[in-house]
Amino acid sequence: MAKPDKPRFEDGPAQLFPAPETLAGHVVDWRDGGAIHGYGVADDLAPHFAPHEVFLLGLLGDEVSQQHGRAFGVALTWISACHVGLAPTHSAVLARVSGGPSSAIIGVAAMVAAREAEHILTKHQALLDWLNGSPRSDFAGWADRDPRWRHRLRDASGLDLDDLQFARDESSAALIVFHGLGLRSRPQMTAAWAWARMIGALAESLAESGLDIHSYPLRLPPFDYEEGS
């Protein structure tokens, strides 16, 4: 006996809406060993660039000088100590304590670090506006400035960045360096921030022993349940 025909359903917009046939890539070339912005991964980038320099190159679209590469590494490292009390790492540790797989822990760390970056950028909007301004007067966003950040960058990378005189802590210092190296858009800065924060967040959370109800401070902080208006 012949099988009955499967029911046919009329095509809708998903089938009829004009759409390209191919998936386009604009940065990463998969052919001939792979390349980023045209620079071969195996024979050019790998032997001559550190990973954080490749990252900066990827964000900027062109190769970076060794001095700028070093400065980027310094700024990333300034903000890499994302400790267990900070939400990106705390979240990842909770994912680990809750028994999540490594992919979940890493995903949680990345997601919260990126959210933290957006929060930091919003908090520093006055600084970013000033950095993007032209012409610029003296930055008036805060009075407490720490000249050591300028010295630290110069000593570690050789780059003397005038704007760093207005830094007051590692967050503002890192954002000023990112801007000085050409990372101007919020997505670029978010990416750099999140990448750096993953260093501490992953190191801390993956060192946690895993599912253990006794190891995590259940009441830090305590929640007080309320009812009624």
Next chain:
Amino acid sequence: MTRPRLRTRVAKTGWGDHRFQGHAVYAELLGHTSTGQLLALTLGVKLTPNEGALIDEMFVSSLLADPHIWPLKLTRVAGAYGGSTMTGLTAGLLSAEGPITGAGPVTPMAELLDRLVQLDPDAALREVRALLDAGSRLPGFGVPARKVDERVVALSRCVIARGQHQRPHWLLWGRIADETRTRGVEPNIASAFTAAALDLGFPPERVEALFVLALLPCFLANAVEGAEQRAEILQEVPGVDLEYRGPARRESSRCRSC
């Protein structure tokens, strides 16, 4: 030093029974709460059975789960290695925060409706016309690739059938839709859903979460099937279907100098 304490209205674990949003889970909610009512209560809103049934219908009306739709396709791609439904589901839900697609338009629409509904109807409409005249795109309006959003048509039927169509936010939304239609712009489900939710008593800032819940079946169905399929074409699209449009091969100055 006194440690800060956080207040919560959500829940407290007990012995034998637990509290949830002001109610005993087993003694009060169990057996007396529909899924629609429970989802509303999740957001702190207590609904009657009839109102809970409208939530059910709002959710069913919102179903549009074709895996070609970008955020739903994302659940498939992100979950293509299998092993977990959560990877695809989480990725899809994160993408639903955009300003145009997913739940992004809901909060701005809720705030707009909540403000305009307090005005004289003619004044509210004048403000809408001024916004449109200025070239503003109202959140939750605009229907790509089709003449109307069938979800709006379906939801409208349900709202009318349950006698909710004379409520203030729905009436206002209808007037706005009449105005945008004269300019060739149809409302989509985000704005219609928002109006219906506001009339049910959801605070404007919580309607977005309700809409995400309504979209959850679309994401979850794709995340489950996608994780089961582990489609190789989504793990890696074949080269013949890819096109590179970036810079040509070049040599870095560091490479040249070595």
